[in-house]
Amino acid sequence: xxxxxxxxVGNRPQFIKLAPVSRELRKRGYREIIVHTxxxxxxxxxxxxFRQLDIxxxxxxxxxxxxxxxxxxxxxxxxxxDVVIKYYPQIVFVYGDTNSTLAAALVVRKLNIPIVxxxxxxxxxxxxxxxxxxxxxxxxxxxxxxxPDKRSLDNLVQEGLGTKSYFTxxxxxxxxxxxxxxxxxxxxxxxxxxxxxxxxxxxWHRQENTSxxxxxxxxxxxxxxxxxxxxxxxxxxTYRKLKDYKLLGKAKEIKNFHxxxxxxxxxxxxxxxxxxxxITDSGGLSKESYFAGxxxxxxxxxxxxxxxxxxGWIKKLTWNNENDxxxxxxxxxxxxxxxxxxxGMFYGDGHASEKIVDLTEKTILL
Ligand code: UDP
Numbered sequence: 169x170x171x172x173x174x175x176x177v178g179n180r181p182q183f184i185k186l187a188p189v190s191r192e193l194r195k196r197g198y199r200e201i202i203v204h205t206x207x208x209x210x211x212x213x214x215x216x217x218f219r220q221l222d223i224x225x226x227x228x229x230x231x232x233x234x235x236x237x238x239x240x241x242x243x244x245x246x247x248x249x250d251v252v253i254k255y256y257p258q259i260v261f262v263y264g265d266t267n268s269t270l271a272a273a274l275v276v277r278k279l280n281i282p283i284v285x286x287x288x289x290x291x292x293x294x295x296x297x298x299x300x301x302x303x304x305x306x307x308x309x310x311x312x313x314x315x316p317d318k319r320s321l322d323n324l325v326q327e328g329l330g331t332k333s334y335f336t337x338x339x340x341x342x343x344x345x346x347x348x349x350x351x352x353x354x355x356x357x358x359x360x361x362x363x364x365x366x367x368x369x370x371x372w373h374r375q376e377n378t379s380x381x382x383x384x385x386x387x388x389x390x391x392x393x394x395x396x397x398x399x400x401x402x403x404x405x406t407y408r409k410l411k412d413y414k415l416l417g418k419a420k421e422i423k424n425f426h427x428x429x430x431x432x433x434x435x436x437x438x439x440x441x442x443x444x445x446x447i448t449d450s451g452g453l454s455k456e457s458y459f460a461g462x463x464x465x466x467x468x469x470x471x472x473x474x475x476x477x478x479x480g481w482i483k484k485l486t487w488n489n490e491n492d493x494x495x496x497x498x499x500x501x502x503x504x505x506x507x508x509x510x511x512g513m514f515y516g517d518g519h520a521s522e523k524i525v526d527l528t529e530k531t532i533l534l
Contacts, residue, residue, distance in 0.1 A: 173259050176262055185263040206233050261286060262286070285314065288310065370398050381413045397426065468484075
């Protein structure tokens with residue numbers, strides 16, 4: 169009987185990252201325990217991803233959501249400890265950089281169970297960014313660090329973590345290429361009444377862009393001035409904040425702006441790969457823009473994927489309306505002239521999950 173491994177996940181991007189790793193572990197006969205912290209709980213932010221991506225139902229849900237960063241982290245820790253003790257897995261996989269990741273790493277470390285950090289080594293250099301501290305703490309608490317790109321590996325080496333760090337490639341690249349084949353993109357986008365390459369896909373939900381009314385107004389002004397259809401599967405936090413700021417009515421009145429409910433991953437692949445530009449503050453979606461072959465305008469003043477910025481794939485909003493509108497039209501026009509490419513050159517070959525499980529077997533589950 170193969171050994172027991174545990175995954176601890178809590179939000180949408182983590183379910184997507186979990187899918188290829190879980191599939192690989194099941195293929196090799198491991199007993200898997202999935203713990204859902206409860207951070208995302210709506211059907212279209214959580215269960216839909218388990219169904220669509222064929223991930224087994226979570227074995228436990230801790231039902232922790234909302235609250236300040238500290239309260240959420242502490243609550244997850246309180247509820248998680250007994251669950252980890254109950255199953256006592258040989259190893260625990262954690263993903264990305266959320267409060268769920270941090271809480272999981274602290275609990276599992278205290279119980280002396282080895283941790284594999286999937287998507288290790290990412291650094292923005294902006295300590296105030298709430299996810300940055302999580303990344304650093306989790307990397308330093310883990311036994312095996314799986315870097316999605318070479319730059320992340322370099323960061324880990326510089327922090328003295330080189331002996332347990334490996335470049336595996338990015339599991340999001342695995343997921344994108346794997347599920348892309350299952351998507352009937354034309355059927356999915358026609359559902360939204362939009363045409364291939366004639367719309368911009370937009371998402372935003374980061375604290376920096378939602379917890380200030382002025383910033384929200386600025387974003388709406390930008391959308392209003394883009395002479396193109398903008399389709400926005402809106403994150404619940406953004407929707408709630410627009411409502412709180414009494415801006416939702418105004419947002420809905422913007423003619424070219426189509427707010428829709430958050431969509432499943434397959435719909436998202438269809439929407440991203442057929443758009444003419446992606447505008448987002450999402451770490452995941454900005455990187456997927458590269459897999460989709462569609463350029464990206466990033467809505468935060470941090471260097472999110474430096475390699476993609478260095479080749480001009482990702483550009484940052486300047487927050488000067490006139491500049492930004494002209495940059496948007498320039499990017500769209502240049503893409504129309506065939507300046508598109510997509511390959512996994514920075515993020516591996518779409519087989520990161522196999523490498524992660526190989527390394528886990530070689531270095532931990534000996
Ligand atoms: N995503 C999705 N449906 C949506 C919006 C995003 O499936 O309505 C996917 C997106 O393709 C990417 C991931 O969710 O794979 C990004 O998640 P999010 O933007 O919530 O978080 P971040 O990556 O910024 O941590």
